[in-house]
Amino acid sequence: MVLLTFNIINVNADCKNEVRISNDEKVKITIDNTKAILRILDIHDIKVSFFVEISLTEKLHDLIKAISSKGHEIAFYNKNSNSKEIENAKKSVQELLEKQIKGIRQKDVKLNHEDLKFLEFNYVSNIDNANILFPFKRLKRNTEIIEEEGISIVPESISPYSQLPYNDFVFQMLPMNYYESMVFETLKKDDFVLIYLNSWQFTDFSKYKFNIPLYRRLNSGKKMEDKLDALLTWINEKEMATSRMKDYIF
Numbered sequence: 473m474v475l476l477t478f479n480i481i482n483v484n485a486d487c488k489n490e491v492r493i494s495n496d497e498k499v500k501i502t503i504d505n506t507k508a509i510l511r512i513l514d515i516h517d518i519k520v521s522f523f524v525e526i527s528l529t530e531k532l533h534d535l536i537k538a539i540s541s542k543g544h545e546i547a548f549y550n551k552n553s554n555s556k557e558i559e560n561a562k563k564s565v566q567e568l569l570e571k572q573i574k575g576i577r578q579k580d581v582k583l584n585h586e587d588l589k590f591l592e593f594n595y596v597s598n599i600d601n602a603n604i605l606f607p608f609k610r611l612k613r614n615t616e617i618i619e620e621e622g623i624s625i626v627p628e629s630i631s632p633y634s635q636l637p638y639n640d641f642v643f644q645m646l647p648m649n650y651y652e653s654m655v656f657e658t659l660k661k662d663d664f665v666l667i668y669l670n671s672w673q674f675t676d677f678s679k680y681k682f683n684i685p686l687y688r689r690l691n692s693g694k695k696m697e698d699k700l701d702a703l704l705t706w707i708n709e710k711e712m713a714t715s716r717m718k719d720y721i722f
Contacts, residue, residue: 473665473715473720474655474659474707474712474715475714476518477666477669477717478521478669479522480502480671481502481525481549481551481672482498482499482502482528483501483675483684485683486682487682488681488683489681499531501672502532502671503532505672505675506535506539508697509700510538512700512701512704513542513544516701516707516708518708519542519544519545520544520545520714521545521546521575522539522545522546523548523575523576523577523668524546524548525551526548526553526558530561533568536568536569537568540569545574545575545716545719546573547576547577547597547718548573550581551580552580553581555587555591558583558591574595575594575597579598579599579600585620585622588623589621589623594623594721595624595717595721596623596625597668597717598625598627598628599639600628600637600639614627615629615630615662617721624721624722626717627666629658629665629666631654631657632661633657634654636654638658643669644673644688644690644692645687645691648699655667659712664720673696674692674693674697676693677689677692
C-alpha cells in the first residue's frame with residue numbers, strides 16, 4: 473500500500489536582499505502550492521492525506537473545505553502548538569467539516585501519547601528532520617504500526633536496501649527511476665510505504681526570493697509538480713494500491 477501524504481506548511485525562511493514577503497503573502501503561496509498538488513491528484517484520481525499546520529487552520533478554511541470535498545483526508549501538523557491550541561483548532565475544523573480529525577503529525581515539538589488520546593486523536597505520524605546530513609543518522613527503524621495508550625503510531629518508512637527514508641528531501645533529490653525502484657523493493661518487504669512531501673517544496677523560488685540553501689531549491693516549484701505527476705503516473709500504471717492514512721489504519 474502506498475500512503476502518500478502532504479504537509480501544508482508555509483516556507484520557513486527569511487527573504488534575500490531585504491525583500492519582504494508578508495505573512496498573508498506566505499499563506500497565499502501555500503494555498504497556490506496546495507492547489508497545484510490537488511490538480512495533479514485529480515488528474516490521477518488518487519486520494520491522500522493532508523496534514524495542515526495547526527497555526528494555519530483558521531486562515532485556510534476555504535482550502536481545507538476544498539481538500540475535504542475532493543475526498544482527501546484532513547489531519548494536523550503540529551509545528552509548535554500547545555495542547556489548548558491544538559484542542560481549539562481541532563474543534564473548529566471538525567465543526568467546519570462535520571468530520572472527526574483522526575490524525576496528527578509531529579516533528580520537533582511532540583505531545584505524549586496520553587495527551588493525544590485526551591485530544592481524541594486516533595493515530596500519530598511522527599517524522600524526523602530531513603536535511604543533507606540525514607544519511608548519517610540511524611539506519612534502522614521499526615516499520616510496523618504499533619499501538620500505545622490507545623494511539624496507533626505510524627513510523628516513517630525506510631528502504632530496506634538503500635536505507636533511505638521516504639521523506640520530502642529524498643523525493644526532491646533522487647532521480648525518479650531510482651525512487652520508483654526504491655518504492656517497488658520496499659513494498660516487497662513491508663506492508664506499506666509512507667511518503668510525505670511539503671507544500672512549500674512546490675514554491676517557485678525564482679519568483680519568491682526566499683533565502684534557502686541551494687540543495688533545497690533544486691527540483692522545487694514546477695519540477696516538483698512534474699516529479700509528483702511522474703510518480704502518480706507510475707503508481708497507476710503498475711496498479712499499486714493507494715490509501716488515505718485513516719482508511720489504512722482503521
